Structure formats: C-alpha cells, structure tokens
Amino acid sequence: QVQLVESGGGLVQAGGSLRLSCTASTRTFYIYSMAWFRQAPGKERQFVSAISRGTDYADSVKGRFTISRDNAKNTVYLQMNSLKPEDTAVYYCAAGLPGPGMSVMTPDTYANWGQGTPVTVSS
Numbered sequence: 001q002v003q004l005v006e007s008g009g010g011l012v013q014a015g016g017s018l019r020l021s022c023t024a025s026t027r028t029f030y031i032y033s034m035a036w037f038r039q040a041p042g043k044e045r046q047f048v049s050a051i052s053r054g055t056d057y058a059d060s061v062k063g064r065f066t067i068s069r070d071n072a073k074n075t076v077y078l079q080m081n082s083l084k085p086e087d088t089a090v091y092y093c094a095a096g097l098p099g100p101g102m103s104v105m106t107p108d109t110y111a112n113w114g115q116g117t118p119v120t121v122s123s
Helices: none
Strands: 004-007 010-013 018-024 033-039 046-051 055-057 065-070 075-080 089-096 117-122
Touching: 004 089, 018 033, 018 089, 018 117, 033 065, 033 075, 046 065, 046 075, 055 065
Parallel strands: 010 117
Antiparallel strands: 004 018, 018 075, 033 046, 033 089, 046 055, 065 075, 089 117
C-alpha cells in the first residue's frame, strides 16, 4: 500500500496557474505509473494526465497542463496553466502498476489514491 499526499490546490482566477504536488510513501516510487484524475461535483472521476514511460494527457488539458516526476523526491507534479472555470474539481493523485493491456487512463488501473486537493477557478 502506497500512501499519497497531494498539495497545491486552491482558488485561482481564470487564466492563472497552479502547481499540484503528490508525494508517495514508498522506496520504489520509480516503478509506479503515476496519474492525476479529477472529479467535479455531480460528475464522474475523469482522467487528466499520467506519466510512466511517457506522458499522456486528456484532450481537454493538452497544451495547458504538464505532468512531471522527481523520483529522488518520490513526487509527481501537475503544472496547470491557462486555467479555465471548467477545470474546477477535486484533483486526485494515483499510483499503480499497469499490467499488459491496461490503460493508464482508467481509474481501475490504480490501486493507490490520495485524498484529493480542491482546485477552484473563478471566471
């Protein structure tokens, strides 16, 4: 079991930026695929971005968000620029070990989740 702690959420005006961080409690952080999902009120959890061998992004955030990781610090980041009101959600960090054929964009791929950090973008 990997414990994940997110930070960096908050209130920002449209067009602004935030950087989310997620730190993992494992000595083998480097083997995990890491991802960010988000969930807006009344909506299903939605894939945002993942990083493993490469990076993946939801179409809605491509060109605005950047995922990165620092294995020495057991931390994954999500740099969010040009924020829009529709980006408002609770953002969750996830860690998993995808098996063959498993998509990094699917929540079921990840066994470990953080508690979430809220992001609110005002218009």
